[in-house]
Amino acid sequence: MVPSDHLSPAPLDPTGDIETITLGSLAPDPRWRRPVLLDRELVVLTTSGHGYTEVDFRPLPCRPGTLLRVRPGQVLRCALPELDATVVRWHPEALRGLDVALDEGPTWFQLAGEDEDAVINEVTQLTVDSRRHRDTPAGRSLLRHQLTVLLLRLTMLPSDGRRQESRPEEVTFRRFCREVERGYQHSRRVEDYADRLGCSVRTLTRACLAVTGRSAKQVVDERVALQASRLLAATDEPIAQIGRQLGFSEATNFGRFFTREVGVSPGSFRAARDRPGPGPVIRPRPPVDTQTDIHQG
Missing domain, CATH: 1.10.10.60 (Homeodomain-like)
Structure with a gap:
């Protein structure tokens, strides 16, 4: 599972820092009474609990292995404390120049099997390296490439039932x-x-x-x-x-x-x-x- 004991909010670098935080730290109100208007890109990986997360007022079921992809400008609200999740958060500028399509992929996906193992491994390593290396130039470059790999992996998730731009x-x-x-x-x-x-x-x-x-x-x-x-x-x-x-x-x-x-x-x-x-x-x-x-x- 993704380590969570060391996760805590940290100041965002306005030039496009990449960080991992807890789901609860996204909202100023611990009860999430109001939706939060997001100004960063998010990948949210549920690690424990069952409940619902609202993205733009649409309730989405969450359980371990549920992945959410939320964009800046959307509103988010979660049912806490029923859910624990690791959040990867970044400014879109953080990936400038890297070959990744930020607008691809579903908002909600229930991971399973090898896909779940691979995504958990990516998020876990990014979490560890964010804590250890984010203050060095080499570390920031490492995080940018790790995040790119994670997002590319998400675009490769099984596409059964997805709408195709064929017409x-x-x-x-x-x-x-x-x-x-x-x-x-x-x-x-x-x-x-x-x-x-x-x-x-x-x-x-x-x-x-x-x-x-x-x-x-x-x-x-x-x-x-x-x-x-x-x-x-x-x-x-x-x-x-x-x-x-x-x-x-x-x-x-x-x-x-x-x-x-x-x-x-x-x-x-x-x-x-x-x-x-x-x-x-x-x-x-x-x-x-x-x-x-x-x-x-």
Whole structure:
């Protein structure tokens, strides 16, 4: 099993340090009453216990051998103290120049057999070397390459049931999602994204319907609603300010939009964030979910 007695939070190097910590040290509140808005990449390996971890308000079952891959900007909340886990945390800049695709792989995977042994060995060695060598240039280089190996191994996990980009509609949908990720705070108009991609609104809508069963406009609105939900749940920013960040000049317009997409008002959604157990489950599903389906190892 992964050693945990020496794990403790450590200051992050703004240039992109790599560290291993405990799951509980991610949240300022030991009871995890609120989701935590992440600013680092995470790999979370459950070592003991059974429970649920919420990633972007979606509860995911965890037990020994469960692996989570969580990205910056997502929100995380865990059922503690039922779970113990080792967390590998790093800034995306830490792997600049190395040949690894940071956006590949599922959010959730239940490891088993040789895959579980290999990942545990990688995380264990990274944990030990992080403690012993992280303050030396050679040690930092070693950690970068060890993390690269771990992430490459995760991309090679069994792919049964994963969505493959074999159809043109799926390729178009992925390109659309990348543009939405870059521009959702500034525009909710599908026409703007079609112009950027050099295609028609009809092409984008057909691609979105083929992959998700939802229109291109729904995909954009759901991404905006997800970001609003993240900020309402994990920060204390005023609701009107959150609306302005997402392109709403009037708080009433933001309130109507959020209520339509999520089913409750922004104020009600925020009030529910401190309730024990899973938080409010919102209807919006982010476009990135198409690459984070749950897989059984």
